[in-house]
Amino acid sequence: MKRIQDIMTALLSEMPAAQQAKISSFQTLVNWKEIVGETLAAVTEPLKIEKEVLLIRVEEAAWRSELQFMKPELLRKIRENAGIKLKDVKFV
Numbered sequence: 001m002k003r004i005q006d007i008m009t010a011l012l013s014e015m016p017a018a019q020q021a022k023i024s025s026f027q028t029l030v031n032w033k034e035i036v037g038e039t040l041a042a043v044t045e046p047l048k049i050e051k052e053v054l055l056i057r058v059e060e061a062a063w064r065s066e067l068q069f070m071k072p073e074l075l076r077k078i079r080e081n082a083g084i085k086l087k088d089v090k091f092v
Helices: 004-014 017-030 032-036 038-043 061-082
Strands: 044-050 053-058 088-091
Touching: 032 038, 032 044, 032 061, 038 044, 038 061, 053 061, 061 088
Parallel strands: 053 088
Antiparallel strands: 044 053
16 A cells, blocks of 8 residues: 555656646645744744745744744755745745
8 A cells, every 4th residue: 555645746746847846835834833843833824935935924023033043944944844945935
C-alpha cells in the first residue's frame, strides 16, 4: 500500500512547473504551524505568496520588529520545509 504523501509527490512531479509552485505555496500556508513552530504561528498568519514574496500578518508591532531580526532564519525554514522559492518575506 502506498502512502498518500508518496502518491501526491508522484502526481506533483508530473504537473507543469507553474502548478507545482501554486501547490507548494498552498502547502506553506496550510502547514504554517509545522514550519515556524507554535510560538510564531500564534502571533503570525501567512496571507499569500505574490511574486516570490510571502506576506505575513503580524498584529503586534513588537513582534513585527522581532521578526525583522529573525527574517533570514525564517526564510531558511520556509525554503527548507516547504520547498518553495522565496525571495523575501514581508510583515504587515
